[in-house]
Amino acid sequence: MSATDQDTGRRIGDTVLKVDNISLSFGGVRALTDISFTVREHEILSIIGPNGAGKSSMLNVINGFYHPQEGTITYKGQARSRMKPHAAARQGIARTFQNIALFKGMSALDNIMTGRNTLMKSNFISQALYWGLGQKEELDHRAFVERIVDFLEIESIRKTPVGRLPYGLQKRVELGRALAAQPELLLLDEPMAGMNVEEKEDMCRFILDVNDEFGTTIVLIEHDMGVVMDISDRVVVLDYGRKLAEDTPDAVRANQEVIDAYLGVSHDDAA
Numbered sequence: 001m002s003a004t005d006q007d008t009g010r011r012i013g014d015t016v017l018k019v020d021n022i023s024l025s026f027g028g029v030r031a032l033t034d035i036s037f038t039v040r041e042h043e044i045l046s047i048i049g050p051n052g053a054g055k056s057s058m059l060n061v062i063n064g065f066y067h068p069q070e071g072t073i074t075y076k077g078q079a080r081s082r083m084k085p086h087a088a089a090r091q092g093i094a095r096t097f098q099n100i101a102l103f104k105g106m107s108a109l110d111n112i113m114t115g116r117n118t119l120m121k122s123n124f125i126s127q128a129l130y131w132g133l134g135q136k137e138e139l140d141h142r143a144f145v146e147r148i149v150d151f152l153e154i155e156s157i158r159k160t161p162v163g164r165l166p167y168g169l170q171k172r173v174e175l176g177r178a179l180a181a182q183p184e185l186l187l188l189d190e191p192m193a194g195m196n197v198e199e200k201e202d203m204c205r206f207i208l209d210v211n212d213e214f215g216t217t218i219v220l221i222e223h224d225m226g227v228v229m230d231i232s233d234r235v236v237v238l239d240y241g242r243k244l245a246e247d248t249p250d251a252v253r254a255n256q257e258v259i260d261a262y263l264g265v266s267h268d269d270a271a
């Protein structure tokens, strides 16, 4: 079953993110060539394609990690050129990484708490001066983080250092950290890579619930085609830094060019 408007009662809105003619090179390597696509409010859009196709680079452009040589990103009607990641975060964009980027010695709870950083109003000085205010804010943030812990069903490991958690749970904590920022646009880079079937099912459910309950717009990179076809509203296909297709899952699955470049060949989903 695909997650269409009819199935879930969700309403896909207007364009929230516009990617226009983005080209990105690293020295002589062209990672992205003239990429354009749109993301609509509340939708789940997947980016697929072979290893090295430019999928992660695309997410890095969207959240300001990489600065493209050409093209524009327009988020909520605001075109931007050289944005920094923290500015993207303040605009409501959060992400997870292909390789887990957590503080391994810190507890699951404290890792998720770091996701609140961009939302914290009082800095160190004001916390020192107006201790009460800082303390109240801290309590509010802690309460919110506890709600995320409940939502992701990780109560039993909340105090465990993440380095000691199995891989699937680390991925879940990383999702929690991204959610802690209360993003409007959530970018997920292979959130299910390396997971077993059960862990993948859990992660799928959380992604669908986030989308459904909070209305969060989601851009997802994933190699598991079963998952992609199941949960995506639309799919963008990249190959060698170029866009091959932008369409519904069914249309993408039937697209001969996409089959030849990606779907028809075996690929490495743990990369």
Ligand SMILES: Nc1ncnc2c1ncn2[C@@H]1O[C@H](COP(=O)(O)OP(=O)(O)OP(=O)(O)O)[C@@H](O)[C@H]1O
Pocket: 026, 029, 030, 031, 049, 050, 051, 052, 053, 054, 055, 056, 057, 058, 098, 271
């Ligand atoms: N920071 C960087 N410096 C140099 N080259 C880079 C950098 N980031 C990406 N590239 C290159 O850009 C191209 C696209 O890489 P990218 O990581 O975006 O692909 P991908 O589609 O995410 O692949 P995978 O499925 O393996 O994760 C590759 O040739 C890669 O080597």
Ligand SMILES: [Mg+2]
Pocket: 055, 056, 057, 098
């Ligand atoms: Mg990648």
